[in-house]
Amino acid sequence: MNFYHWILLNNIADPRWWLLFISVFWPWIVWWKLVIKKRLFEILTYGLLWAAMATWLDLLGTSEGMWEYPFKLYGKVSCLLPADVSVIPVLYMLLYQYGERWKTFLLGSMLVSSLLSFVFEPLFLKLNMLNLITWTHIKSWFAFIFLGLVTRLIIIMLKKAQQKFLVD
Template identity: 30%
Template sequence: MKTLQDPQKIKQIGDFYIELKKIHHKYFDFWLHDTFLHWDFLLSLSLAVIPWLLWFKFRKRESTFRLLLAGFFVLIISSWLDFWGTMYGLWYYTGKVLPSMPSFIPWDFCLLPVTIMFMVQYKPKTSPILKGLIFSCLTSFIGEPLFKWIGIYVQVNWSIFYSFPIYFLIYLVAHRLSRVKAFDEL
């Protein structure tokens, strides 16, 4: 079938995808032999499972959907930003749970959203700006350097000081979403 798109452009983009597919296969083989079931994989798997288990046990049950709204916002935004950061070579990860995107599932899908959901739930009357600053400090100046020291997070062209305002804004938006009036009070 004839398309509106230029056939040459379709072929060029197809060639890029063939190259990406080759690289993904090569990375999968590496991951399978050098990461899967090694210490860094097991650590990452634990960091992907334990936060959610803790959240299911200690969440405020009547606020589950309110908290999940905030948590899923964090999950989507953090994985999207992480995808862009790795795609543009600002950082990369080792010891991944899965050899695919998003870049680091324990951070994007577990640690960040669960931490924010706990912070939103705990002392709900505390200033969101104060909580956002605490969250930003914890993630930027403790979390990222810790993962860097472990060797799971490798900064290429990035600074923890760039992360600080991003984490702060993510917290503030998540906090705001948790306060949507369509839900019961915390």
């Protein structure tokens, strides 16, 4: 495929394409400026776990017909990779970093979930970048909160296992 065919196939003249393209890099730049470097490995592990889960669940949701993306960064990929590997993990890594206590983390998770479910999703619907088929915003809200808590719990258990391993 030549370069011009690729440009036509991927709609790079569309502002929505640029929104998705920028959303791959911009959150990571912001994150790098804000991350506590002493906790880099722990926070990045949390985020990479989030990215893996978000991508897998997005692929599952699209393949099961719960939602679809009429407009994507790259047309041959069924999921919305900029959200799965950048926007969502970065938001949750910042939450993990600043929400060290469970209560703070839970409240922050509700806030981040609200932002993703009730601001970003409706915006993507309006821009014709998302089509909810059997899925709803409230399902997203509960799923984001649940996954945030489970991911935090996994990291806490891994940290305890690591400490035990280092002591033994």
